[in-house]
Amino acid sequence: MVGIQSASEVTSWLVTGRILFLIIHVLGILCFAYIVARRMVPLLRAERDFRFDHHWLRLGRVLKFWLGQWKQPRYKLAGTLHIFIFAGFIVLAVRAFSVLIVGVSENFVMPGLAGRAGPIYDIITDYAATIVFLCMAIAVIRRLVFKPARYAVPPRYGKAHTADAIVLLSLIAILMVADSLFAAAKAAAQSQPGQSIETLAAFSLPWILQKVLASMSLPTLGRLYFGAYLVHELTFYFLLCYRPFGIQFHVETSLFNIYFAKLDREILKPVRWGVAEEHMNQVKSFGVKTFEDFTWKHILDFYSCADCGRCSDNCPANAVGRPLSPRFISIKARDYAFQHYPVIGRALDGTALVGKDSGGIYSEDEIWSCTTCGACETECPLLVEYIDKIVDLRRGMIDDGNVPQSLQKPLKALESRGNPYGKMEKKKADWANAKDFQQTCRVKTLDHPNDADTLYFVDSITSYDDRMQSIGRATAKILNHVGENFGILGAAEKDSGHEVRRFGEETLFMALRDHNVDAIKASGVRRIVTSDPHAYNALKHDYKDVPPVEHISQVIASELRAGKIKFNPVDDKNNVYTYHDPCYLGRHNQVYDDPRDVLDAIPGLKRVEMTRCRDRSFCCGGGGLMLFYEPKEDQRMGVKRVQMAAEAGANVIVTACPFCMVNMEDAIKVAGLEGKMTAIDLAELVDQQIARESQKVA
Amino acid sequence: MEILVCARRVPDTSENEIQLNSGGNDIERDELVYSINEADNYAVEEALQIVARVGGTVTVVTVGGEDDEEILRREMAMGANHGVLITDEAFGGSDGKGIATILKAFVQKGHYDLILTGVQAEDGGAQVGGMLAALLDYPFASLVNSIEVLDGKKLKVSREIEGGNKEMNEIDLPCVLSIQTGINEPRYVGMRGIRQVASVPIPTFGASDLGVDPGAVGEAAARVKRVDYFVPALGKGAEILRGSREENVDKVLELVAAKGGLK
Numbered sequence: 008m009v010g011i012q013s014a015s016e017v018t019s020w021l022v023t024g025r026i027l028f029l030i031i032h033v034l035g036i037l038c039f040a041y042i043v044a045r046r047m048v049p050l051l052r053a054e055r056d057f058r059f060d061h062h063w064l065r066l067g068r069v070l071k072f073w074l075g076q077w078k079q080p081r082y083k084l085a086g087t088l089h090i091f092i093f094a095g096f097i098v099l100a101v102r103a104f105s106v107l108i109v110g111v112s113e114n115f116v117m118p119g120l121a122g123r124a125g126p127i128y129d130i131i132t133d134y135a136a137t138i139v140f141l142c143m144a145i146a147v148i149r150r151l152v153f154k155p156a157r158y159a160v161p162p163r164y165g166k167a168h169t170a171d172a173i174v175l176l177s178l179i180a181i182l183m184v185a186d187s188l189f190a191a192a193k194a195a196a197q198s199q200p201g202q203s204i205e206t207l208a209a210f211s212l213p214w215i216l217q218k219v220l221a222s223m224s225l226p227t228l229g230r231l232y233f234g235a236y237l238v239h240e241l242t243f244y245f246l247l248c249y250r251p252f253g254i255q256f257h258v259e260t261s262l263f264n265i266y267f268a269k270l271d272r273e274i275l276k277p278v279r280w281g282v283a284e285e286h287m288n289q290v291k292s293f294g295v296k297t298f299e300d301f302t303w304k305h306i307l308d309f310y311s312c313a314d315c316g317r318c319s320d321n322c323p324a325n326a327v328g329r330p331l332s333p334r335f336i337s338i339k340a341r342d343y344a345f346q347h348y349p350v351i352g353r354a355l356d357g358t359a360l361v362g363k364d365s366g367g368i369y370s371e372d373e374i375w376s377c378t379t380c381g382a383c384e385t386e387c388p389l390l391v392e393y394i395d396k397i398v399d400l401r402r403g404m405i406d407d408g409n410v411p412q413s414l415q416k417p418l419k420a421l422e423s424r425g426n427p428y429g430k431m432e433k434k435k436a437d438w439a440n441a442k443d444f445q446q447t448c449r450v451k452t453l454d455h456p457n458d459a460d461t462l463y464f465v466d467s468i469t470s471y472d473d474r475m476q477s478i479g480r481a482t483a484k485i486l487n488h489v490g491e492n493f494g495i496l497g498a499a500e501k502d503s504g505h506e507v508r509r510f511g512e513e514t515l516f517m518a519l520r521d522h523n524v525d526a527i528k529a530s531g532v533r534r535i536v537t538s539d540p541h542a543y544n545a546l547k548h549d550y551k552d553v554p555p556v557e558h559i560s561q562v563i564a565s566e567l568r569a570g571k572i573k574f575n576p577v578d579d580k581n582n583v584y585t586y587h588d589p590c591y592l593g594r595h596n597q598v599y600d601d602p603r604d605v606l607d608a609i610p611g612l613k614r615v616e617m618t619r620c621r622d623r624s625f626c627c628g629g630g631g632l633m634l635f636y637e638p639k640e641d642q643r644m645g646v647k648r649v650q651m652a653a654e655a656g657a658n659v660i661v662t663a664c665p666f667c668m669v670n671m672e673d674a675i676k677v678a679g680l681e682g683k684m685t686a687i688d689l690a691e692l693v694d695q696q697i698a699r700e701s702q703k704v705a
Numbered sequence: 706m707e708i709l710v711c712a713r714r715v716p717d718t719s720e721n722e723i724q725l726n727s728g729g730n731d732i733e734r735d736e737l738v739y740s741i742n743e744a745d746n747y748a749v750e751e752a753l754q755i756v757a758r759v760g761g762t763v764t765v766v767t768v769g770g771e772d773d774e775e776i777l778r779r780e781m782a783m784g785a786n787h788g789v790l791i792t793d794e795a796f797g798g799s800d801g802k803g804i805a806t807i808l809k810a811f812v813q814k815g816h817y818d819l820i821l822t823g824v825q826a827e828d829g830g831a832q833v834g835g836m837l838a839a840l841l842d843y844p845f846a847s848l849v850n851s852i853e854v855l856d857g858k859k860l861k862v863s864r865e866i867e868g869g870n871k872e873m874n875e876i877d878l879p880c881v882l883s884i885q886t887g888i889n890e891p892r893y894v895g896m897r898g899i900r901q902v903a904s905v906p907i908p909t910f911g912a913s914d915l916g917v918d919p920g921a922v923g924e925a926a927a928r929v930k931r932v933d934y935f936v937p938a939l940g941k942g943a944e945i946l947r948g949s950r951e952e953n954v955d956k957v958l959e960l961v962a963a964k965g966g967l968k
Binding site (some may be wrong): 405410414419423432512 | 890
């Protein structure tokens with residue numbers, strides 16, 4: 008070292024830098040290790056969760072979602088900032104370690120950076136530090152001046168998190184400045200007359216600082232150099248040990264959270280990992296009642312939440328003022344973990360999680376408010392899971408008998424009659440047996456094996472609801488038109504149980520499923536078609552050993568491609584159509600294009616997209632048992648949705664789900680758009696537009 | 706506190722389409738689904754809540770047949786400690802007083818501080834609670850919609866009065882109360898809970914076990930007999946709307962508005 012003393016050689020307060028920094032290193036690392044070990048305690052006490060498979064697939068996802076920051080650009084400004092900060096951190100990680108080691112051993116050079124790579128890497132890091140610093144500045148300005156709505160903390164969830172965020176951002180900025188100052192002081196000293204010159208990246212933070220320091224004396228530069236190093240060192244360890252106390256912990260946990268993230272999102276978590284269904288009776292308690300009933304991965308989720316608010320920004324329940332904000336499902340649980348598993352002191356005994364009266368962190372209404380639409384999970388850059396947690400909390404409430412009266416009746420009816428309305432089984436096929444309909448389209452009830460190739464699984468709402476029966480009849484006519492040999496189960500078909508399961512009534516779901524699987528197998532069909540995305544999702548993912556299942560929109564699209572379906576032009580060319588993606592067709596099963604292809608094949612049909620479409624579709628309000636639940640809300644989700652359709656310039660909402668239809672038609676009335684807006688099911692529209700032989704002749 | 710709840714299994718009005726049988730003296734029972742009488746379910750929930758506050762046990766008893774075990778298991782899954790089935794061929798066709806006589810004999814075999822019944826059975830006449838109290842010479846309060854345990858010997862109960870008013874009463878134990886729906890929010894009982902108590906034995910008692918004279922109960926002794934069962938004929942001034950749901954809603958709104966019900 009020429010010119011100034013290296014940091015390790017400086018002696019002050021009778022301690023050489025080397026020893027001082029060694030002490031800081033050891034203390035910092037020990038402190039961090041201790042804190043992390045304490046943070047691991049609840050994970051070790053938590054429920055099992057099987058995430059130790061498919062290592063290559065998981066690594067691939069780490070590359071995509073962690074290193075590749077895949078979901079970040081969904082929010083353009085915040086996402087871009089994050090990508091820059093993340094990239095900066097990755098670049099600076101190597102430098103941070105070598106800088107730390109330099110404090111103890113001044114001639115240390117990171118392996119691989121000894122030759123030509125060294126100076127190039129230095130230039131890159133100079134820019135990286137500069138970019139991170141600038142991003143911090145922008146982030147602080149956003150937090151203080153522009154205040155994006157999604158960062159706000161509603162009063163019922165406590166105080167604003169702005170101060171925490173500013174402290175964190177400032178600490179990182181200080182780290183960048185200290186790092187740059189350290190490099191600049193060294194370079195400035197070297198650029199004094201007679202010294203060999205080390206070049207800094209032009210216009211980078213160290214470069215600017217070097218210009219400022221250029222005229223300073225060597226001793227001053229020496230002190231600055233040492234001071235900057237000490238600040239860097241202290242800030243680094245302070246940040247390291249401060250991170251496990253808040254949202255900044257995701258810097259450490261995100262890699263693991265993404266590696267262990269759920270691979271098969273469409274399949275609900277079992278009641279207990281590692282307990283076969285037939286042994287479920289031996290499980291003493293179902294669902295999540297106390298914090299330790301969460302799985303270790305779910306607790307890791309809580310640690311990993313970065314409080315970015317994207318989940319709640321997209322959550323329809325949050326948007327209409329229901330007492331649910333997915334962000335605070337995580338934040339409240341994380342605060343609970345920190346409080347009950349303190350870094351210093353013994354773990355406290357846990358109380359019930361649900362029920363504000365009994366000291367829980369969640370209210371009952373909060374947990375029932377979720378429609379399981381999946382918007383939060385689709386948005387989360389860290390792949391935090393919500394649906395499984397909500398369902399597990401509901402399982403706990405069901406197990407304790409803590410169920411709103413409005414849901415008890417339909418659940419009881421599902422148990423005794425196999426449908427939530429308490430209607431007679433023998434009336435299940437009435438929609439198909441109406442005389443005038445039977446004459447145009449005969450629908451068989453499959454009483455004997457091999458009566459038909461295809462089963463039309465109708466499900467409860469389409470079978471019993473006067474309005475939705477029209478969707479059933481349209482579906483049957485379409486299947487008839489394409490020459491499908493199909494039938495229905497009639498009285499033998501029970502509710503698919505899709506919402507029963509998602510409302511946490513696992514035992515009842517299993518009974519419904521087992522009954523339906525037996526009935527489907529007895530019918531001998533080779534394929535299942537349904538017009539209900541909830542039934543589709545249940546048959547596809549919740550049932551096992553049943554023939555392949557298709558949604559009617561997929562059937563129509565493939566028959567269209569095969570040329571078996573031709574459309575007449577739309578009557579009213581002034582209509583503007585928009586397609587509303589049902590959650591369980593779109594987000595949960597990625598069927599986005601088939602329904603749109605079908606619409607676009609109808610001559611003269613003008614179609615526009617709503618801003619929130621495809622995987623950002625906005626839930627209509629929920630189906631199945633959600634229709635019976637009486638939520639506390641300012642507005643209906645459906646009303647918001649029909650307003651979105653109006654904003655897009657549409658006057659016809661096409662959907663492909665009977666529950667969406669219920670909610671849309673109600674919402675059109677509530678929003679006062681009657682006469683200006685209509686809703687129609689894709690099957691109804693197709694049935695209406697299909698060019699049939701008789702018409703061709705005419 | 707030892708609490709006995711008298712419960713009954715009835716056709717579930719929300720899940721059945723009630724039709725008369727061909728004889729016209731009863732309803733068609735072939736495809737009915739049954740459940741516990743709603744008010745009795747509230748009574749069991751109230752008993753469980755009292756026991757949770759002051760301790761004790763809850764026993765649920767029903768007079769009926771083997772099929773009625775179903776509701777006992779449901780209430781045991783809710784948290785009742787014991788279920789008891791009182792069954793005997795001699796009991797068939799009992800009127801309200803007959804049932805009260807049978808229950809009285811059962812009550813006297815045990816030591817109950819408090820006996821609850823539902824305010825009325827959905828297919829019954831709100832008779833048994835009062836008669837049981839009279840036969841036992843216990844105090845009785847009907848239409849109870851809140852219960853507070855004052856000390857070991859007294860309760861403070863409120864009764865629902867026509868027009869939505871409440872009347873507060875003190876009542877000595879042991880006593881009989883008939884419980885109004887809405888007194889609480891009964892907890893949910895799922896299939897899992899019922900399965901967990903599926904193999905718990907349910908004791909049964911017959912006429913000889915209880916020392917009931919078969920001649921004093923049953924159809925022969927009944928002094929109230931059902932002679933007919935019918936859907937009332939359309940009276941004057943009644944109007945049945947027979948349009949589609951939409952039309953009916955519009956029509957109802959119009960009618961209510963015409964009578965000054967909507968302003």
